[in-house]
Amino acid sequence: xxxxxxVVFTVNKEEFxxxxxxxxxxxxxxEIFKVPNTPxxxxxxxxxxxxxxxxxxxxxxxxMPSAGFDDNTRIIMANAVQSVVGLIVDExxxxxxxxxxxxxxxxxxxxxxxxxxxxGLARVNDRIILLLDVDTxxxxx
Numbered sequence: 001x002x003x004x005x006x007v008v009f010t011v012n013k014e015e016f017x018x019x020x021x022x023x024x025x026x027x028x029x030x031e032i033f034k035v036p037n038t039p040x041x042x043x044x045x046x047x048x049x050x051x052x053x054x055x056x057x058x059x060x061x062x063x064m065p066s067a068g069f070d071d072n073t074r075i076i077m078a079n080a081v082q083s084v085v086g087l088i089v090d091e092x093x094x095x096x097x098x099x100x101x102x103x104x105x106x107x108x109x110x111x112x113x114x115x116x117x118x119x120g121l122a123r124v125n126d127r128i129i130l131l132l133d134v135d136t137x138x139x140x141x
Contacts, residue, residue: 002100006122008129009076009089012064016089017096017122017129024077024084026092029069046075046086053077054138055086061137062117080134087137098122103131 006017007026025048032044032055041061045052055075059066072091077084102123106116119133 003097004100004103006096006098006129006131007076007092008094008096009074009092011058011062011090012067013090015093015127015129016058016118016132018076018078018132018134020095022079022134024079027075027077027086029073029075029088043088048077048086051084053084053086055088056138057088058137059088059090078134080138085134085138087132087134096124098124 005020007020007023008015008017010016027048030046030048032046034044035042038044041057043055043057043060046055058064067090069088074089074092075086076089076092077086103120104123105120106118117133117137118130119136120131122129122131
């Protein structure tokens with residue numbers, strides 16, 4: 001049975017996970033350069049080690065209440081379709097190991113929705129961690 005490692009983070013007190021293989025680095029908030037005429041969920045651009053990356057605010061992307069940055073706010077630099085993007089999250093909680101048997105596909109009622117942002121869920125004791133589909137999150141629609 002295969003084991004995966006997930007980076008677990010929160011957005012509006014909900015737990016999400018990304019496969020650790022998709023994560024490049026986790027940073028504290030950086031200087032953000034605003035870009036006019038972009039969707040609200042695109043926070044702007046960041047310059048990280050000489051490369052410019054697009055920054056997505058997951059609270060705005062998920063239509064959750066806005067919140068300012070605090071000491072727990074992090075930017076997860078993640079591999080997407082053909083680029084590296086930044087995802088603003090409320091807090092990175094932990095890195096966990098999980099067996100493939102504890103991962104379920106997205107319930108059919110959610111899988112059929114347009115712009116679904118989860119590609120499955122992980123059961124960890126009494127917790128459910130939603131597995132983020134980074135490619136869907138960054139799609140423009």
